Ligand SMILES: Cc1cc2nc3c(=O)[nH]c(=O)nc-3n(C[C@H](O)[C@H](O)[C@H](O)COP(=O)(O)O)c2cc1C
C-alpha cells in the first residue's frame with residue numbers, strides 16, 4: 001500500500017470522524033479503521049484525531065504502542081500474522097510459517113523491502129479447531145497446509161487483492177459436535193422478551209436467582225447478584241457489556257455462539273438491560289473475529305426492524321435499548337473486565353484499581369454489567385424456560401451445562417456442551433482423545449491435568465473452566481507447551497504491577513534456560529518461588545494464574561524439566577560469560593583455558 005499524502009490521510013480521518021462520531025471513547029475504533037486503511041497509523045492521523053477528539057497526542061501514541069494490531073510504522077500491503085497457540089504449533093504452524101517467509105523472501109517481523117508483505121506471530125486467534133491459522137490484514141485464514149501456503153505465496157507475489165483470494169481460504173467452521181440443553185433447542189425470536197414483559201423485571205430476576213447461573217467467563221460470579229447490585233447502584237445511566245474478547249488460548253466457543261446463536265446473545269443482553277434499567281449496550285468483539293462484524297451488524301439491524309432492539313421494544317413503551325459493537329485490537333488482558341472497559345473508552349487496556357467494581361462504577365464511571373457471551377445466552381434461555389429448568393442438570397454449586405472448546409490431539413476438535421459434573425475422561429472419549437498424556441483445562445491460565453486426574457469433573461467445585469480443553473497426546477513434549485505459555489504471558493502482561501510484569505519475564509527466561517539445557521536444580525526452585533510470588537502479589541487474574549503451567553509441570557510432570565538439567569551442577573549463571581566473550585577471544589587470540597568459567 002503506497003504511503004499516502006498528508007492531505008489524503010487528513011481527508012480520510014475527517015470522513016471517519018464525521019461518519020462514526022467525535023466522542024473520545026471512539027478513539028480505538030478510529031485507530032483500527034486507520035490501521036486497516038494505511039497498514040499503520042500515520043502521524044498526521046494522530047494530529048487530526050488529537051485536535052478533533054481533544055485527546056493528547058501522547059495518549060494516542062500510547063494506545064498505538066499498547067495494541068498488537070496497531071502500528072506506528074507501515075506494515076506490508078499483506079500483513080500476515082500466524083496464530084501462535086500451542087495447538088497451532090502442534091498442527092505444524094512453525095514449518096508453514098518458515099515455508100511462507102522463505103517463499104516470499106522476508107524475515108519474521110520485518111517488512112519486505114518493496115513493502116509488499118510483513119510476516120509475524122500473534123497470540124491464539126481462536127481457530128484452534130481448524131488450525132494452523134493466520135490473519136491476513138485482520139481476516140482469518142484457516143486450515144493451513146503446505147499447498148495452501150504455496151498458493152498464498154503466489155497470491156501475495158502477484159498482488160491479488162484479498163477479495164479475489166479463494167473464498168474457501170476464509171471459511172470458518174462451527175464444528176458443533178455435542179449440543180445439550182442450551183444449544184439443541186430452536187430459538188423463538190421474541191419468546192424470551194415476551195416472557196420478560198409478562199413477568200416484569202423483578203420476577204425475571206427471580207428466575208435468574210432460582211437458576212443460580214454463574215458467569216461463564218471463568219471466575220463464576222453469580223449472575224443474578226451482579227445484575228441486582230448494578231440495578232441498585234446509584235446513577236441515572238447504566239450499561240450492559242458483552243465480553244467477546246475470548247483471548248484465552250484454546251478458547252473459541254464464544255466465536256461459535258456469536259456465529260450460530262447471535263439472537264440469543266443479544267436477547268440476553270436486552271433482558272439484562274430491562275432488568276437493570278440500561279439503555280445502551282456494547283459487544284466487545286476481539287479484533288481476531290473481525291470477519292464476523294458484517295453479519296453481527298446485520299443481525300442487530302434486523303432486530304431493530306423486528307422491534308426487538310431500539311425504542312419501545314416488543315411494543316412496550318419506555319423499553320428502549322440498543323447495542324453497538326466495538327472491536328478489540330489484539331490484547332489478551334482486555335478480556336479482564338476493567339481493562340475491557342478502559343479499552344471501550346478508547347484507552348490502553350490497563351487494569352483498573354478496584355474497588356469500585358464495574359457494577360458500581362464501570363463504563364464512563366456508570367454502573368455496568370460485564371458478562372461473558374455464554375452467560376448472556378444462558379440467561380436468555382433461563383428467562384424463557386425458568387430457573388428450575390436450568391437447575392435440572394449440573395451439580396450443587398454448578399447449575400446447568402458448560403460449553404467447551406476442544407482442540408489438540410483429538411479426532412473431532414470443536415464445540416461440546418456437557419452438564420457440569422462431567423468427568424474429563426468422558427470428554428476425551430467423545431472427542432477421540434483417549435490415551436492423552438495431559439489435558440490443559442481452562443487455557444494457558446488453567447490447570448495441566450495428568451492421566452491420574454482424568455476422573456476429575458468439570459465444575460466450580462472441582463475444575464472451574466472458561467471452556468478451553470486442549471489435549472496433548474502421548475508423544476508431545478510438554479516443554480513445548482510450557483515455553484509457548486511462558487512467552488504468551490510475558491508478552492500479554494499489561495505492565496501495571498511489578499510481580500506480573502517482571503515475574504513473567506523472569507519465568508520466560510528460566511523456562512528458556514531449561515529448554516537450552518543450561519539450567520540447574522536451583523533454577524527450578526527459583527521458578528517455583530517466582531510463581532508463588534506472582535500468585536500472591538499480582539494485581540489481576542493474569543498475573544495470579546500465569547505461573548500455573550510451570551507449577552503443574554514441576555509437580556506432575558517433573559521429568560520434563562529434570563531431564564534437561566545440566567548434569568552435575570548446582571548452580572549455573574543465567575548470563576553465559578564464555579559465549580559473550582567468544583568473539584573477542586577469537587579476535588585477540590587470548591583464549592587460555594584458565595580464563596573459562598567452565599574449566600575454572
Ligand atoms: C487476563 C484475563 C482475561 C480474561 N478474559 C476474558 C474473556 O476473554 N472473556 C470473558 O468473558 N471473561 C474474561 N475474563 C474474566 C472477566 O474479567 C470477567 O470476570 C467476566 O467477563 C465476567 O463475566 P461472567 O461473570 O459472565 O463470567 C478475563 C479475566 C482475566 C483476568
Ligand code: SF4
Pocket residue numbers: 333351492493494495496497498500501538539540541542543544
Ligand atoms: S497482574 Fe499483570 S495483567 Fe494484571 S494488572 Fe498486573 S501487570 Fe497487568
